[in-house]
Amino acid sequence: MRLTQKSATLLALAVIVALAPLFFPSSFYYRVGALIFVNGLAVTGIVILTGWAGQISLGHAGFAGIGAYACALAPVHLGLHPAGAVLLGAAISAVLAWLVGRPILRLKGYYLAVASLGMGILISMVLNNERDLTRGPDGIDVPDLGLRGALKAAGLDLSNGQFWYFFCGIALLLGAWLALNLFNSPTGRALRALHGSEIAARTVGIDVARLKLQAFVISAVYASVSGSLLALQNKFITPDVAGFMHSVEMVTMAVLGGVGSVAGAIFGAAVLTLLPQVLTVFAEYEQLVLGTVMVLVMIFLREGVVPSILRKIRGAGE
Amino acid sequence: MKTFLTTTALVALGLAGPALAEIKIGASLSATGPAAFLGDPELKTLELLVEELNAKGGINGEPVELIAYDDNGDPNKARTFATRLVEDDEVVAIIGGTTTGTTMSILSVAEEAEIPFISLAGAIDIIDPVKPFTFKTPHTDRMACQKIFEDMQKRGIASIGMISGTDGFGASMQAQCKSVVGDYGITIVADETYDPKDADMTAQLTKIKGTEGVQAVLNPGFGQGPSIVTRNYKQLAIDLPFYQSHGVASDGFIQLAGTDAAEGVRLPGTALLVADLLAEDDPQKPVVAAYKAAFEAKTGTPVGTFGGYAHDAFLIMTDAIARAGSAEPAAIRDAIEATSGLAGTTGIYTFSPEDHLGLDLSAFRMLEIKDGKWTLVE
Numbered sequence: 001m002r003l004t005q006k007s008a009t010l011l012a013l014a015v016i017v018a019l020a021p022l023f024f025p026s027s028f029y030y031r032v033g034a035l036i037f038v039n040g041l042a043v044t045g046i047v048i049l050t051g052w053a054g055q056i057s058l059g060h061a062g063f064a065g066i067g068a069y070a071c072a073l074a075p076v077h078l079g080l081h082p083a084g085a086v087l088l089g090a091a092i093s094a095v096l097a098w099l100v101g102r103p104i105l106r107l108k109g110y111y112l113a114v115a116s117l118g119m120g121i122l123i124s125m126v127l128n129n130e131r132d133l134t135r136g137p138d139g140i141d142v143p144d145l146g147l148r149g150a151l152k153a154a155g156l157d158l159s160n161g162q163f164w165y166f167f168c169g170i171a172l173l174l175g176a177w178l179a180l181n182l183f184n185s186p187t188g189r190a191l192r193a194l195h196g197s198e199i200a201a202r203t204v205g206i207d208v209a210r211l212k213l214q215a216f217v218i219s220a221v222y223a224s225v226s227g228s229l230l231a232l233q234n235k236f237i238t239p240d241v242a243g244f245m246h247s248v249e250m251v252t253m254a255v256l257g258g259v260g261s262v263a264g265a266i267f268g269a270a271v272l273t274l275l276p277q278v279l280t281v282f283a284e285y286e287q288l289v290l291g292t293v294m295v296l297v298m299i300f301l302r303e304g305v306v307p308s309i310l311r312k313i314r315g316a317g318e
Numbered sequence: 319m320k321t322f323l324t325t326t327a328l329v330a331l332g333l334a335g336p337a338l339a340e341i342k343i344g345a346s347l348s349a350t351g352p353a354a355f356l357g358d359p360e361l362k363t364l365e366l367l368v369e370e371l372n373a374k375g376g377i378n379g380e381p382v383e384l385i386a387y388d389d390n391g392d393p394n395k396a397r398t399f400a401t402r403l404v405e406d407d408e409v410v411a412i413i414g415g416t417t418t419g420t421t422m423s424i425l426s427v428a429e430e431a432e433i434p435f436i437s438l439a440g441a442i443d444i445i446d447p448v449k450p451f452t453f454k455t456p457h458t459d460r461m462a463c464q465k466i467f468e469d470m471q472k473r474g475i476a477s478i479g480m481i482s483g484t485d486g487f488g489a490s491m492q493a494q495c496k497s498v499v500g501d502y503g504i505t506i507v508a509d510e511t512y513d514p515k516d517a518d519m520t521a522q523l524t525k526i527k528g529t530e531g532v533q534a535v536l537n538p539g540f541g542q543g544p545s546i547v548t549r550n551y552k553q554l555a556i557d558l559p560f561y562q563s564h565g566v567a568s569d570g571f572i573q574l575a576g577t578d579a580a581e582g583v584r585l586p587g588t589a590l591l592v593a594d595l596l597a598e599d600d601p602q603k604p605v606v607a608a609y610k611a612a613f614e615a616k617t618g619t620p621v622g623t624f625g626g627y628a629h630d631a632f633l634i635m636t637d638a639i640a641r642a643g644s645a646e647p648a649a650i651r652d653a654i655e656a657t658s659g660l661a662g663t664t665g666i667y668t669f670s671p672e673d674h675l676g677l678d679l680s681a682f683r684m685l686e687i688k689d690g691k692w693t694l695v696e
Contacts (some may be wrong), residue, residue, distance in 0.1 A: 004488040030405075031398055031402075032398065091374035129484065136486060136490075137486035138422070139419045139421055139422055234426075236393065236397075236423055238393045240419070280387055284350070
């Protein structure tokens with residue numbers, strides 16, 4: 001049953017990524033799709049941390065910032081290829097998450113939320129103020145990944161929008177596949193056990209602190225890679241990517257769609273990325289609509305949109 | 319959903335009458351968010367001008383449609399909206415980029431699609447090096463520094479203290495001022511900074527006051543910070559000429575700082591602030607007066623430098639489209655580059671293939687605040 005659900009999620013995702021372009025009225029929608037995938041990747045990390053391990057982070061944008069600025073700075077200062085910079089950013093994010101999480105995650109309760117909030121703000125301040133390195137709030141150029149050019153040379157000529165749509169789509173599929181594998185592994189089961197009851201999990205011999213730390217580090221890597229993809233795609237990045245609002249956005253997306261399910265979280269990312277585009281006509285009411293949707297979901301679909309609806313469908317079928 | 323809306327809109331238009339060949343101009347502005355005090359008047363200005371222009375019959379008889387999006391000052395959103403303007407709305411030109419960050423995002427989309435783009439942001443990086451399709455209307459902070467140092471030189475000031483905000487505007491201008499100060503034989507003997515959110519800058523000012531040889535003080539900054547600096551300056555009774563930047567060239571600054579503290583403050587501003595004081599034969603007089611009257615009648619709020627940037631961008635763009643006689647992006651671009659002696663609210667624009675800013679130092683007027691009013695120096 002579990003296995004089929006995993007395959008079903010991946011299959012559905014793959015079909016959507018592959019077939020959605022057939023319905024695009026203009027090539028602008030490739031851009032929106034690519035953004036949904038980038039956000040979906042970050043939110044998949046939130047699912048692992050919040051949905052499965054039960055920890056909340058309010059500083060994940062900080063990791064996205066590290067991933068993004070690694071792509072901007074490492075090729076220039078270290079002579080690294082942008083693809084190498086993505087890995088470097090992910091490594092730095094993982095080490096930082098480990099350093100911050102190790103002492104904090106030994107504590108019970110929501111200390112991680114506070115610690116990560118502080119960490120996120122610190123990263124954002126560094127990016128804003130270290131002008132000699134990051135060029136400050138006005139932002140910095142990011143070198144080209146070069147893959148599109150290579151594909152073109154190999155005979156596959158994609159427009160910029162198309163390339164990033166499929167590239168980010170594949171990255172998201174990969175991320176979702178890894179996350180779903182984790183879900184079904186012993187580690188995943190242990191994570192869910194500790195989310196259910198920390199004491200019970202400890203009693204059956206699960207190293208609670210170590211597991212939480214693992215989840216935090218993994219989710220940091222997801223956020224970092226999503227930041228890198230955003231930077232490479234935009235070829236320009238500002239410290240806004242590491243801002244507090246971006247952290248909140250990630251958590252909101254996950255909670256809206258269903259923080260316990262990868263499919264749900266990606267759905268949440270899709271809704272919140274699309275909404276501002278649909279609501280341009282009433283831009284002033286955007287925040288109002290967002291807030292109302294969140295409140296309604298929290299009252300009527302407490303597990304998030306996708307899991308709640310799936311449960312209803314299953315309940316009706318039985 | 320979007321397709322549905324578009325289709326409905328198209329059907330509605332179709333029913334309303336025969337389709338006109340509309341000239342679509344796109345805009346992505348920060349009408350809300352942290353830069354709203356810049357983006358909001360810019361958006362209102364564009365809406366006002368489009369209305370005026372269409373009432374007069376449009377450009378060469380063709381009506382203009384403005385498609386404007388609010389990017390919240392978020393560069394990532396600005397890039398998405400720029401892509402939407404190019405790919406989905408199929409505009410012939412883009413105005414916008416309220417901040418340097420959003421401008422840089424729109425710039426790469428516009429350059430790739432080869433659509434003429436006029437930015438409303440300050441940084442010199444936007445047009446230096448020159449990019450084929452990107453232009454901008456506000457003068458650079460380097461020019462503001464030059465104008466200020468020119469005035470100091472005339473007053474025989476040779477050593478100054480600087481107190482700068484650490485926000486994008488303040489830091490960029492601080493760096494630019496430091497790089498040109500040598501050309502005017504002036505040395506910076508004290509160099510302090512403050513966070514834009516600070517509530518008190520007396521510590522930094524006391525340090526400047528205590529520095530040997532300071533003859534004047536310059537405060538590059540933006541928003542509320544400079545008003546606080548101005549009040550502290552008065553409280554500490556520093557009796558030296560005090561210069562602000564064009565970042566605070568609005569009536570709001572005098573109100574925030576207080577008439578008393580703002581007395582004698584000098585800054586480089588645009589003709590728009592002193593519309594009533596301009597000489598009758600001033601080439602900018604008619605355009606400035608007309609914009610001021612129209613904007614204030616429509617919105618009930620005083621005109622500001624930033625709305626003026628949008629005014630000039632629209633003026634340059636529509637003037638170029640009219641001269642090009644076509645709405646082909648490449649033709650518009652060439653026409654913008656051939657703009658010569660066009661009087662706007664910010665200055666008189668003359669573009670060339672090497673100069674996509676089109677303004678020189680004469681666009682700035684040195685202003686002094688006297689009894690809570692702007693006056694022209696000289």
